[in-house]
Structures are given as C-alpha cells and as structure tokens.
Amino acid sequence: MKQLLAKLLVLSTTVALLVSCGSKDNVAPRGTDNVVSDAASKTYVKPGEYDEFYAFLSGGFSGQLSVYGLPSGRLLKVIPTFSVDPEKGYGFNEETKPMLETSVGFVPWDDAHHPELSQTNGETDGRWIFINGNNTPRIARIDLGTFETTEIIEIPNSGGNHSSPFTTENTEYVVAGTRFSVPIPQEDIAISEYKGKFKGALSFISVDKDSGDMGLAFQVLMPGFDYDLAHSGKGKSHGWTFFTTYNTEESNTLMEVGASQNDKDFIAAINWKKAEEYIAQGKFKEVPANYVNNEYSDETHSAVTKRLNKVKVLDPVECPGLVYFLPTPKSPHGVDVDPSGEYIVGNGKLSADLTVHSFTKVLDAIENKKFEGEAYGIPVLKMEDILAGIVKEPGLGPLHTEFDGRGNAYTTFFISSEVVKWKLGTWEVIDRQPTYYSVGHLMIPGGDSAKPDGKYLVAMNKITKDRYLPTGPEMNHSAQLYDISGEKMKLLLDFPTIGEPHYAQGIAASKIKSKKIYKLEENKHPYVAKTEADAKVVREGKDVHVYMTSIRSHFAPDNIEGIKVGDNVYFHVTNLEQDWDVPHGFAVMKARNAELLIMPGQTETLLWRPQEPGIYPMYCTDFCSALHQEMQGYVRVSPAGSNTELKWSVGEVDEE
Amino acid sequence: MRKDKIVFIVGVLLLLGLFVFPLWNITLEAPQYPDSLGMDIWITKITDHNPNDIKNINLMNHYVGMADIQLDMIEFTIFPIVISAMIVLGIIIGFTGNKKLYLTWFIVMILLGIAGMYDFYLWEYEYGHNLNPHAAIKIPGQAYQPPLIGSKRILNFNATSLPAIGAYLMTLGLVLTCIATFLPIKKKIEK
Ligand SMILES: [Cu+2]
Numbered sequence: 035m036k037q038l039l040a041k042l043l044v045l046s047t048t049v050a051l052l053v054s055c056g057s058k059d060n061v062a063p064r065g066t067d068n069v070v071s072d073a074a075s076k077t078y079v080k081p082g083e084y085d086e087f088y089a090f091l092s093g094g095f096s097g098q099l100s101v102y103g104l105p106s107g108r109l110l111k112v113i114p115t116f117s118v119d120p121e122k123g124y125g126f127n128e129e130t131k132p133m134l135e136t137s138v139g140f141v142p143w144d145d146a147h148h149p150e151l152s153q154t155n156g157e158t159d160g161r162w163i164f165i166n167g168n169n170t171p172r173i174a175r176i177d178l179g180t181f182e183t184t185e186i187i188e189i190p191n192s193g194g195n196h197s198s199p200f201t202t203e204n205t206e207y208v209v210a211g212t213r214f215s216v217p218i219p220q221e222d223i224a225i226s227e228y229k230g231k232f233k234g235a236l237s238f239i240s241v242d243k244d245s246g247d248m249g250l251a252f253q254v255l256m257p258g259f260d261y262d263l264a265h266s267g268k269g270k271s272h273g274w275t276f277f278t279t280y281n282t283e284e285s286n287t288l289m290e291v292g293a294s295q296n297d298k299d300f301i302a303a304i305n306w307k308k309a310e311e312y313i314a315q316g317k318f319k320e321v322p323a324n325y326v327n328n329e330y331s332d333e334t335h336s337a338v339t340k341r342l343n344k345v346k347v348l349d350p351v352e353c354p355g356l357v358y359f360l361p362t363p364k365s366p367h368g369v370d371v372d373p374s375g376e377y378i379v380g381n382g383k384l385s386a387d388l389t390v391h392s393f394t395k396v397l398d399a400i401e402n403k404k405f406e407g408e409a410y411g412i413p414v415l416k417m418e419d420i421l422a423g424i425v426k427e428p429g430l431g432p433l434h435t436e437f438d439g440r441g442n443a444y445t446t447f448f449i450s451s452e453v454v455k456w457k458l459g460t461w462e463v464i465d466r467q468p469t470y471y472s473v474g475h476l477m478i479p480g481g482d483s484a485k486p487d488g489k490y491l492v493a494m495n496k497i498t499k500d501r502y503l504p505t506g507p508e509m510n511h512s513a514q515l516y517d518i519s520g521e522k523m524k525l526l527l528d529f530p531t532i533g534e535p536h537y538a539q540g541i542a543a544s545k546i547k548s549k550k551i552y553k554l555e556e557n558k559h560p561y562v563a564k565t566e567a568d569a570k571v572v573r574e575g576k577d578v579h580v581y582m583t584s585i586r587s588h589f590a591p592d593n594i595e596g597i598k599v600g601d602n603v604y605f606h607v608t609n610l611e612q613d614w615d616v617p618h619g620f621a622v623m624k625a626r627n628a629e630l631l632i633m634p635g636q637t638e639t640l641l642w643r644p645q646e647p648g649i650y651p652m653y654c655t656d657f658c659s660a661l662h663q664e665m666q667g668y669v670r671v672s673p674a675g676s677n678t679e680l681k682w683s684v685g686e687v688d689e690e
Numbered sequence: 691m692r693k694d695k696i697v698f699i700v701g702v703l704l705l706l707g708l709f710v711f712p713l714w715n716i717t718l719e720a721p722q723y724p725d726s727l728g729m730d731i732w733i734t735k736i737t738d739h740n741p742n743d744i745k746n747i748n749l750m751n752h753y754v755g756m757a758d759i760q761l762d763m764i765e766f767t768i769f770p771i772v773i774s775a776m777i778v779l780g781i782i783i784g785f786t787g788n789k790k791l792y793l794t795w796f797i798v799m800i801l802l803g804i805a806g807m808y809d810f811y812l813w814e815y816e817y818g819h820n821l822n823p824h825a826a827i828k829i830p831g832q833a834y835q836p837p838l839i840g841s842k843r844i845l846n847f848n849a850t851s852l853p854a855i856g857a858y859l860m861t862l863g864l865v866l867t868c869i870a871t872f873l874p875i876k877k878k879i880e881k
Contacts, residue, residue: 613745
C-alpha cells in the first residue's frame with residue numbers, strides 16, 4: 035500500500051511537471067491571436083449556399099451522431115442512434131423500439147464514440163456510417179440516403195466496445211474490440227482472479243456489400259488487456275487490423291497506476307485474411323452467446339429484432355500467424371495507419387515520443403521469425419526491428435493522428451492542448467497550434483482513408499472554458515476548425531457540439547446521395563393507409579388500431595369515438611405527403627411516451643393507453659402549413675365496459 | 691422529287707413530335723418551392739414535371755378552393771385523332787404537289803391551332819375560377835387563372851406558361867409548309 039502511494043505521488047508529480055513545462059513552452063492564448071484575419075471569409079458560406087463537406091461528430095454520452103457542415107460549422111441534423119429521442123419519436127414509436135432491444139431488453143442509452151464511414155477501395159463512399167455503443171456493446175449502421183439509424187448489432191463477449199468500428203478497405207468488416215476484459219463466458223468470480231481468467235474479444239462484423247447488412251463473422255479471443263482503439267490496414271497492409279492495448283500489466287484496481295507500469299504495451303496486429311482461412315478450415319470453436327441484431331426496413335418502416343445464440347471464436351494459440359504483438363511505448367491510445375498503409379502510428383499517451391512502425395518491417399520480422407518472445411502464446415516482435423521512426427518530443431499526451439495525403443501527419447496532444455503537424459519519413463515537427471482545451475480526437479475529411487481531402491482539420495476538445503458565453507457550470511464541448519492547406523495550420527472557427535464528441539468523419543458533400551421522400555407506393559408497413567379512403571379504426575379485443583393519414587392540413591379520421599379506458603390504442607399514422615421536408619407530427623393528450631414525427635410517405639405508430647374517460651385532443655406537432663394550427667382532432671374515451679359505438683369520421687358535419 | 695414536296699412533307703411530319711414531346715408547360719414558383727412545381731401538357735395527357743408535382747400543386751391549391759387537376763379530359767382523345775388525321779392528309783397533299791391544297795392544309799392547321807389555344811384558355815379559366823365556396827382562404831375578387839402565355843403573379847406563386855418542345859416542332863413544321871406553299875422552290879431535281 036505504501037509502495038502504491040509512493041508510486042502515485044511520483045506519477046502525479048511527473049504529470050504536474052509535464053503539464054507545467056508544457057504550458058511554459060506554449061502559453062495558450064486566450065483565444066484570438068492565432069486566428070488569421072481572413073478566417074471569417076474562409077468559413078463563410080453564403081446564405082443559400084451549401085457547405086463543401088459533411089462532418090459527422092459522435093455525440094459521446096448523448097448516444098447520438100450529429101451532422102455539421104464544413105467549413106461553416108453549422109449543425110445540420112442530430113441522428114438518434116443508441117438513445118431515445120422524443121424530437122423524432124425514435125425509441126418511442128412502435129417501429130423503432132426494436133432498434134434499442136438487446137439481450138437484456140430495451141436499453142435506451144449508450145456512449146457513442148467513433149463514427150466510421152464505409153469505404154470502397156480505401157476511399158469513403160458515402161453509403162453508410164457506423165458508430166459504436168460503448169456501454170452495452172453495440173455497433174450501429176446509419177444509412178446516408180436517409181440519415182437514419184438502420185441497423186444495430188449487439189456484440190457478445192465484450193466488456194465495453196471501444197476500439198470500434200474501424201472499417202477495412204472495402205468495408206468487408208467493421209471491428210469491435212473490447213475495452214474491458216471480462217470472463218468469457220461471463221461468470222460470477224472474484225475480481226482478484228483477473229489475471230488469466232479475464233479475456234478480451236476482438237470481433238469482426240461482416241458488412242454485406244450491397245445491403246450493408248451486418249453479421250458477427252468471428253471473434254479472436256485475446257489476453258486480458260484493455261483494447262483501446264483500432265484501425266484497419268489499407269494498401270499494402272490491407273488484410274490486417276491493428277488494435278492498441280493498455281494494461282498489459284493486467285491490473286484490476288487503481289488502474290491509473292496499475293496499468294501504467296510497463297514501459298511498453300502492445301499494438302495487436304490481426305491478420306484477418308488469415309482468420310478467414312482458419313474459419314474456412316473449421317479451426318474455430320462455436321461458443322454460445324446471447325446477442326441481438328436489429329434491422330430497420332425502409333419498406334415496412336419498421337425494425338425487427340433477430341435473436342442470435344452462438345459465435346465463432348478463434349484462439350490465437352491454435353492459429354499461428356493470426357496475431358502478433360508490436361511493442362509500443364507507453365499505453366498507446368490511437369493507432370493510425372497512413373494513406374499508403376505502410377506506417378502504423380502508435381500514440382503512446384504516457385510516452386514522450388510518438389512511435390511509428392513500418393508495415394514492411396513487420397512483415398519482414400514475421401517472415402524471419404525475429405521475435406523477442408511470446409505473450410500468452412502470441413509472438414512478440416522486437417521494437418527495434420519494426421520501427422520506422424520516432425517523432426521526438428512532439429508534445430504531451432499524444433492521442434490521435436490523421437493524415438492529409440501530402441505526406442504529413444497531424445497528432446493531437448491532450449495534456450499540452452495542441453495539434454502538431456509532422457512529416458512522415460523524416461519525423462520532423464513542422465508546425466503546432468494550440469487548441470481550447472484538452473483535445474481528444476482530430477479529423478481530416480478522409481484522413482483515415484487512402485485518399486484524404488487535406489483541406490480542413492477538426493479538433494474535438496473536452497473543455498470549452500472562456501470560449502463561449504457562459505451557460506452555468508457546464509458548457510457544450512467544442513470543435514475547432516483549422517485550415518491545413520498551407521505549410522502552417524490556421525485556426526478558422528470554434529463551434530459547440532453535442533454531448534462529448536470523440537471522433538468524427540468527414541466527406542465531400544458531393545459523395546452523398548440524400549433522399550427527399552419515401553415513395554408512398556413503396557410503403558409496405560402492415561398498417562399503412564395509402565389514401566384517406568383507407569383510413570379506419572379496427573377493434574381487436576382491447577387493442578384498437580387506428581389507420582390514420584396526415585396531409586396538409588388535416589388528419590383522417592379526425593374524430594374518433596368508442597375508445598375505452600383500458601384499451602391499447604395504436605395510432606398508425608401515414609404521412610401522405612410526397613414533398614421534400616414536409617413531415618407531420620402527431621401527439622395526443624397525456625400520451626406517456628412521446629410524439630411521432632412522420633416523414634413524407636412513412637408510417638409510424640404511437641401506442642396510447644388512455645387512463646380516464648373524456649375528450650382528448652390530438653394534433654400535428656410540426657408546423658406544416660398555413661393551417662397547421664387547425665391540424666387537430668378529438669378522441670372520445672368512454673369508461674371501461676361501456677358500449678359507446680366505435681366510429682370515426684373526417685369532414686362530416688352534423689346537420690341538425 | 692420536287693423540292694417543295696419534300697419541304698412540305700417534312701413540315702407535316704414534324705407534327706409527329708407532338709406524340710413524343712409535351713406541347714406546353716406551366717411552372718409555379720414560390721418561396722417554399724425552390725425547385726418550382728410544374729406540369730407538362732401533352733396532346734394525350736398531363737404529367738408531373740418533377741415527380742409528385744401535380745399532387746403538390748393540388749395540395750397547395752386546395753387552400754384557396756381550387757379543384758384537383760383533371761387528368762382525364764375529352765381533349766386527350768380528340769387531339770391525337772385530329773393531329774393524326776392532319777398528318778395523313780398532309781402527306782397525301784404533299785405528294786400531289788398542289789399548292790392550293792398546301793394552302794388549304796396550312797389554313798386549316800392554323801384554325802385548329804387557334805381553336806386549341808381557345809380550348810386551353812377555357813380550361814385555364816375553369817381551373818382558376820371554379821372555386822369551392824367553403825375554401826379556407828378566400829380573397830375577394832381573386833382568381834387563380836394561369837396566363838395563356840408568359841408569366842403572372844398569383845398570390846405567392848409566380849406562374850409561367852410557355853410552349854414546350856412539341857409546340858416548337860409544330861411551329862417549325864408550319865413554317866416549312868408555309869415556305870413550301872409560297873416560295874418559288876419548284877425546281878425539279880430529277881430529269
Ligand atoms: Cu401537419
């Protein structure tokens with residue numbers, strides 16, 4: 035205990051020293067003197083004009099993905115992914131409830147960290163964007179035609195899905211590495227039995243190249259380290275995925291000390307092409323696992339939950355050539371592969387230097403069996419044999435690196451709050467710019483692909499003190515936009531973000547084909563009403579199904595009688611509009627969930643359970659037309675057991 | 691064959707364009723429709739200029755009590771028959787090389803054109819004036835008739851009514867038949 039305290043003391047003093055000497059080197063200005071004078075014109079997108087890039091920023095603990103335009107930094111949309119969202123009815127309407135289903139039931143929140151665009155030939159293709167749910171391990175796929183979450187797959191045998199979902203060159207796979215190791219299969223054991231009993235699973239999720247449909251192809255069972263981040267190889271390293279590890283000490287308490295003892299941890303290099311061979315040869319174990327796969331259909335406008343119960347697992351000890359360890363100082367966080375696929379940058383967050391491995395040298399060392407030993411039966415390469423170079427003392431607390439496609443790399447430094455530009459090959463530092471403050475990830479559109487658009491860089495900051503008007507004890511996190519087209523980086527813009535933005539992806543706007551409406555004739559929802567003539571109310575015992583339509587500016591039916599206390603009333607509302615950006619909302623008084631927001635051509639269902647007899651107004655919540663305020667109706671609710679006749683109407687005036 | 695015969699028959703055949711291209715186009719622009727709404731009028735049908743335009747025009751128009759655009763009209767049966775008949779007649783006349791018959795055909799065609807435009811005007815009049823007395827928005831004295839040709843402001847809409855490709859081909863055809871009738875291009879190619 036004494037020893038531990040002493041260590042802690044030493045560590046905190048060192049960090050304090052690091053921090054103080056860091057701020058001496060780079061006195062972070064309060065804000066304005068590194069902003070170039072023409073910044074405003076460089077981020078100005080004239081009213082009526084479009085931004086050049088889409089930026090997708092993870093919402094962190096909001097469980098969402100937010101969409102911004104670059105260079106303006108304008109918020110374009112928030113896409114609910116792992117969290118219920120009353121604004122859009124996501125997770126509240128009957129159609130999307132299955133999206134948030136898991137092996138333990140409905141989970142309406144998650145911690146979403148890393149968006150990743152689909153790629154073809156190593157280039158972003160604008161079809162889908164994937165994002166991980168950390169807490170209840172899941173991966174979501176968002177369709178970039180509709181900007182809606184269309185699939186979520188749960189990851190079994192995982193204790194925190196952090197090193198995820200980094201795509202391979204042709205989106206053959208997205209990966210899902212566990213941050214926390216846990217017993218596999220899960221069991222009730224003493225935590226002190228961590229060493230040896232806890233394992234880490236690295237999952238490879240296959241993605242159908244036409245439909246995007248995800249499936250858990252296989253898992254690699256790894257030693258009980260923490261798997262932090264990942265990136266898949268490209269070009270010459272295509273076929274490999276690299277995962278950083280920390281806690282190779284396998285500590286299970288006071289990790290800030292326990293997991294910071296080894297001078298080097300590992301980057302685990304997984305040869306997934308080899309894994310495919312082993313799977314084909316049947317060298318896997320099929321182990322029981324409970325997990326779900328939820329898929330939303332744009333035809334039925336509904337999600338379905340599929341329950342799955344086994345997974346193929348590969349043991350590296352039985353599969354030679356599947357995994358190698360690349361020693362990397364020290365608790366590496368990001369692992370980033372340059373556009374050529376040759377350089378693997380290990381961002382050792384407790385290291386003073388940046389370590390860059392050469393993929394060519396890795397292959398060479400493997401071929402010549404130049405190992406320094408083994409860890410859990412996995413060969414460990416010698417660092418000096420695989421080293422491409424070291425960026426010497428670039429800053430403090432390196433986290434993430436992206437590339438501009440012109441031979442430069444950009445790394446964020448959390449402790450010294452800066453972005454540092456350095457040159458691949460010569461490893462010299464070219465430029466450094468402060469961030470405000472404590473920057474995590476950074477993003478260059480296509481900056482982790484084979485073809486970066488090296489024009490802008492977005493830094494995602496954890497702390498926003500003194501950047502915006504105060505909003506109480508908490509302020510939104512912040513993103514900062516830099517122009518990186520020249521030799522020196524130029525700060526152009528600050529903009530607030532949603533939740534905690536971890537990672538982001540950017541893509542040229544021209545690559546995305548956004549849909550304007552859902553075609554009504556293609557609507558295959560089981561309770562669709564495609565015309566007002568189809569509107570009706572059907573009682574099935576205690577369930578009442580209202581086939582309702584909405585169009586500017588009325589519902590059909592707009593008067594419903596014969597509903598009773600104790601009924602489950604399903605309002606299936608079809609939006610008959612076929613015009614871009616004309617959704618209708620639907621809300622009914624004292625509904626205990628949310629509203630609906632129904633896109634043109636879509637059907638959504640609100641379940642309403644009236645509690646007391648009376649007259650209940652319902653109305654459209656989205657200002658849709660000049661007579662939006664008149665878009666309303668009434669439901670009459672009678673006591674349970676009464677015999678009020680079930681009837682409905684629209685446009686019928688009683689003549690008495 | 692005589693040159694004027696060729697010119698006349700080619701002119702007549704250009705009327706076939708009416709079966710391939712729209713005759714007329716009406717476009718409605720408003721602030722909330724940056725891409726504008728439009729309908730194409732053919733001799734056989736009315737179609738959306740962009741998908742769902744007519745549905746959206748009807749939706750906007752119902753606020754002021756305008757009826758839905760009728761997609762089946764008697765004209766769509768009559769026009770194709772009349773045009774087909776004129777083409778067949780025109781080809782026969784073309785082969786006779788009789789300049790008096792040329793002129794007759796030309797005059798009939800002009801009269802038919804005027805009749806067509808008058809019919810179009812009546813349709814527009816009906817469309818713009820036949821309002822539901824229970825309409826949500828009633829503006830005394832306001833009619834919603836689109837212009838016969840050219841642009842006109844109707845409330846928040848700028849309505850533009852212009853000939854389309856079919857009409858231009860027909861006009862070119864008439865010019866050719868006119869040239870064949872009046873210009874001295876009788877010279878024989880053969881002999
Ligand atoms: Cu509405």
